[in-house]
Amino acid sequence: MTSVSIHDTGALFQIAEPTDQRRAQRRPGRGIGIDLGTTNSLVALAPHGAAPRVLRDSSGSGLVPSVVAYTADPPLVGRAAQALQAEHPAQVVSSVKRLMGRGLADITFAHPYHLSEETPGLLRLDIGSADAPRRVTPTEVSAAILRELKLRAEAELGEPCDGAVITVPAYFDDAQRQATRDAGRIAGLQVYRLLAEPTAAALAYGLDRGGEGLFAVYDLGGGTFDVSILRLHKGVFQVLATGGDSALGGDDFDRALAAHLLKKSGVAEPSRHQLDGARLAARAAKERLTEETVTRVTLAGLPELELTRGEFEALIEPLAQRTLRACRQALKDAGLRAPELDGVVLVGGSTRVPKVRELVAEAFKRPPLADIDPDEVVAWGAAIQADILSGSAREGVTLLDVVPLSLGLETMGGIVEKIIPRNATIPIAARQVFTNYAEHQTGMVIHVVQGERELARDCRSLARFDLKGIPRLPPSMARVEVTFQLDADALLTVSARELMTGVRQSVEVKPTYGLSEEEVDRLVMDSLDHAGDDYARRNAAEARVELGRVVLALRTALAEVGHLRELLPDDERARLEAALAAADAAMADPDALADPLNRARTALEKVSEPFARRRMERALNAGMAGKSLHDIERALADDEALHEKRAGHTPELLEPEEP
């Protein structure tokens, strides 16, 4: 009989007194919330307790397509990258989230990329050209998206951000979460926390309306599906159960519809180009069918087709039913029945599909809530949590999340022994004592897996490590206690202690998927240089504009009144010309950083200040001769006051009173 109990690790145990200085090193209000989506990503801010808002581009869109084009260096991200997709299919990467934390064997869906896995568990995409091959990991592609979002946020904040909350599907396993966290680090972000997408949505809804009670969050995005059951009580958001499918989303609707459209057009073996075209047409048709019941679709070079909403619904029903099975399981895991819920929240663009809404309403026996934009609600929640974690004086909330999949160890015969059950609240630790089978044995290999299946080979392999340092003792006498710790991001760390001596041992865990610690560190170093560059470049550009403005204003003044000695004595003019020459020299260097440019501007402003003052006095005297500066200011103030009074009345009312 085997059984495993979950314990704390014993060490350092003490209940926290709330600490006041704990946020000393942070910069309140500079936390950003990022929804890193399969299809689109968003960044939102909610500084100092403000309501969250998604940052938008000049066209008003908050959605940044999760597309990276390696046609330039640094790569292009977003709409600009998307525009290049048809022309450079192999160099423009989209939906990279589906590749995160995966190995080559996991990629069973169609994609246009050249993938390789030279290092086991480390997928790479070849995004180079024929003459210059170049490989990147999905983590690096995600980092490029995150970097773009970070720059967007910093342009808005006007200063570097402090850290970020990045959302992940609740159903992401350890490898997928680790890859996301690594991407954040490579993008130069301090990742405060990985937040489950449904939990983020609940946070946005819950805080928005002071919610209390039991809620289900149904989150169907572009490439992932999640469902979470939460209890909201006095600022604590407790996830009771979560479930989902990290490879099911609206993209699958598009694919199913695209295949249907091609079949209807009689195209048996579509080319890559035709497939891509059909998928774009399918997506557009899907969106139209949200409002319309019938639409027309044209595929390039083929006759126009008619498509009804009914046809589309029949195609997606099996996919939608898959999501409902996960909902029922999550309710069961939470020990609840649908009528006990107080509300159901819809999240993700794919919940706009009427059939999805209808099925969700049926499954949960109530109309779902969707009044916060389902595309933005996750980013809102992330921004709120980021603001809290940046140290803002915002009423705190406590998010108690769960691990979505059980953690287990491979035992004899490939059977999995579960050590942490799914839906256990994180952080949580499990301890296992390992012993020796033979006297000469001083080590053993431990294989950690994640999943619900009985056999290790059917679960996700997380890591293998060699437990070394078992003392040379008779069989079963040596005891090494291994602690498997899941942190608040549901990421695993392993530590070991030899029980006879109590000596802690370092455990070198080799993750099955993803980058090693050293590789991440190297990429972080690269990007730190790079990220610093990005920021410095923007600062320099701003400093250049400012300096240029001051120089131009001064040159204009010199040209107009520089010859008047009473305004500009000779010695002063010489100093001014010298300062202008210095400014020109500073601007002549195209790589000049902000500092020398700002110094030149400060010097110029200082030298020209008496000249500016005299010019202003002259202008005033010309307009209001005989009056003191005080009089002029008062006259101006009265004028303004009069304007204000008038603004309070409509002209129609004033006019009859005029004599």
Place this chain on the structure above:
Amino acid sequence: MSADTDPFALFDLPRRHTVGRDAIEARYLELSRAAHPDNVVGEGTAARRAAVERASAVNAAYRVLRDPVLRAEALVKLGGLDLDSTDPERGAPHPTQEFLLEMIELRERLEDGGPAGLDALRDDVDARSEAALDAAIAALDAGEFRRAAEHLVARRYFQRFLDETEASAP
């Protein structure tokens, strides 16, 4: 189990099987708010690790206290008997000859009964499992840890039987 890994002590509850559900939930929220690692984001590694360990202890204790079986097993452990150990003195008591015969009989019924009899058999074992837990709780209330441990060992056998038959059910 040392004092600071005693879930009852952590939640300020008396060491007995009957607990107030509301008291557990209220105390859990209070402890979680204080112990959550989000409180120390941005601090040093040691502080963050300590917070993770504290929060893990709170979550582990919460899990034990909410579950009647885990709660009973924890009380037995606090009474000096570890069901996960094979130590003859302080480990799980060996099942009696009589109990092993009972299990063999159940296994035989499983093989003979076919799929039709499976549900009835599972209901029977489920009832035995519940009865074993009730007996363990009664023994705990009487302060008889060894007797409680024996019933809990029996319950684990029944539970395993149920888990296995569920997995093989069509």
